[in-house]
Each structure stands twice: as structure tokens, then as C-alpha cells.
Ligand SMILES: Nc1nc2c(ncn2[C@@H]2O[C@H](COP(=O)(O)OP(=O)(O)OP(=O)(O)O)[C@@H](O)[C@H]2O)c(=O)[nH]1
């Protein structure tokens with residue numbers, strides 16, 4: 001008999017599992033639990049569902065990996081693909097008036113999220129700051145992305161505005177938290193569930209690895225419902241070699257206009273009769289989006 005559990009985190013060959021009744025359990029796993037997969041996808045990662053049995057000692061044994069809905073792959077420090085987290089329903093991209101938003105980064109996130117696939121949710125934090133309302137570029141960009149159909153919530157981790165609405169959007173979902181350094185991701189986790197900092201301590205005690213475990217991906221169960229994956233290592237991620245389809249999914253407004261270009265493989269650079277460049281010139285397509293598109297297309301496979 002084997003039971004089903006969810007991987008909270010992994011360090012080396014060891015896992016912390018969350019069992020069906022919510023208990024945390026230390027477990028060991030073979031590195032290649034998923035034999036048919038490419039090497040970087042064989043070991044269980046944060047968010048995976050695994051079968052386990054009780055081991056001889058204090059540690060359980062992960063015996064099988066359940067099929068994944070998706071897995072986030074990113075380059076490791078040597079540029080090789082590595083799995084960061086699995087079974088992600090939704091990605092929260094946190095932005096704020098401060099630090100100054102990096103819109104290219106936002107477009108990279110959106111493309112990677114479309115490729116996963118998962119649902120994006122833009123979270124504009126620090127809405128208590130006067131700059132949030134008074135910065136014309138931020139307002140214009142806000143309407144650019146909502147106009148493209150991306151949902152956006154304005155919140156304040158500091159004052160609590162919009163946090164209830166955010167909690168609601170997290171229920172029943174596994175959500176990954178990403179965003180530039182300093183936008184308030186840690187503050188948002190604390191605002192969503194003040195008890196979580198206690199659980200972080202509990203995890204360190206179980207793993208015995210203290211500091212190390214705070215730098216890898218963790219799956220947190222929110223008291224209000226839903227799971228949140230926070231991964232300091234995955235907080236900035238780019239699509240791993242996007243395909244042409246990934247680019248089309250990440251830039252739907254460009255893909256729609258590209259059908260009108262004279263050349264079916266138009267790259268929207270210097271080609272004649274390019275409907276995408278025409279749309280930019282006519283002010284119907286944001287030049288920043290085309291710039292982001294070109295930056296990603298350079299790595300396209
Ligand atoms: N005014 C205001 N400040 C906030 C809010 N949320 C976070 N901050 C501040 O922004 C700074 C950065 O917050 P963090 O939560 O550490 O940001 P982070 O995104 O986790 O940063 P990294 O750990 O570097 O990725 C801190 O000084 C927070 O107090 C907010 O809603 N309003």
C-alpha cells in the first residue's frame with residue numbers, strides 16, 4: 001500500500017512531504033523516480049505529487065511520481081535546464097511603483113507562464129504609495145496589460161488593502177510567486193497568512209538544514225485555502241528557449257497582427273509590408289511589447 005503526498009521541498013536526495021492529513025514528513029527518494037523523463041525532470045521537485053511508503057527508520061520512501069500538470073524549467077548556474085517547481089496553476093507576478101518596474105521582465109514572465117501553461121495574475125503591490133496613482137507610465141502600462149486581457153489586482157501588503165480579494169484568487173490553486181527584488185513578495189506572504197513564518201521555522205527544524213532550505217522552492221499551505229510556492233531561486237525566470245508557439249502565446253496581440261504581414265515567417269524587423277511594425281507606427285501596438293518580443297525571439301528555438 002502506498003499513500004499520496006505533495007512535495008513541500010527537496011534538499012539533495014531528501015524530501016519533505018505533506019501528507020493527506022497535512023502532516024509534514026521527511027522522506028528519501030531515488031534521483032530518477034521518473035525513469036522515462038529527460039535527466040533534469042527525473043527527480044521530484046516542489047509541488048510534485050508522489051506515492052510513498054513508511055521506511056525502516058524515521059524517513060518515509062517516495063516510490064513513484066504522479067504525472068505532472070506542468071513543470072517550470074529554467075537554466076541553472078551553468079545554463080543547463082533544471083526543474084524548479086511542478087503542478088503550478090497560477091503565477092502571481094508582483095509589480096510595484098518602487099522599485100521601477102522592468103517591463104521587459106514582465107513580458108518574459110508572461111511568455112514563460114503561457115508556455116507552462118499556467119494562468120497569470122498581475123499583483124500591483126504598494127498601492128498605498130502615492131506614486132502608484134501619480135506615475136503616468138505606471139498607469140499607462142497598467143491599462144496596456146489589462147487591455148491585453150491580463151487580470152490585475154491592486155493590493156497593499158503593508159496596509160492590507162486588496163489582500164482578501166487576493167486570498168480568494170488563491171483558493172483551490174497552486175500559485176507561484178515571482179517578481180523583481182523589493183516589490184514586496186515576502187511582505188505579501190506575511191500579509192496573506194501571518195502564521196506562515198512559524199511554519200517556515202517548523203520546516204527548518206524538520207529538515208535540520210535551517211538556512212539552506214530558505215533558498216530553495218517551498219510549498220506553503222495557506223490557512224485561507226490554496227498552496228503558494230515561494231522560491232527565491234525562481235523569483236526571476238525567463239522562458240527556457242521559447243518556441244515560436246511560446247512567443248505567439250506570450251504576445252497574442254503581435255501574433256494576431258502577424259497574420260497580415262507579407263511574409264508568413266516575418267520577424268517584424270526590416271521586412272517590407274510588416275503589419276506588426278505598421279501597428280506600432282500607428283500607435284495601435286505598444287513599442288515596448290515589440291521590443292520584448294525581439295529580445296525573446298533571439299533565443300527562440
Ligand atoms: N509602502 C509599502 N511598502 C511595502 C509594501 N510591501 C512591501 N513593502 C516594502 O518593500 C520592501 C521590500 O519588501 P519585501 O517583502 O522584502 O520584498 P521582496 O519582493 O520579498 O524582496 P526580495 O526578497 O529581494 O525578492 C520592504 O521595505 C517592505 O516594507 C506595501 O504594500 N506598501
Ligand SMILES: [Zn+2]
Pocket residue numbers: 258261262266267268269271273274275276277
Ligand atoms: Zn511582420
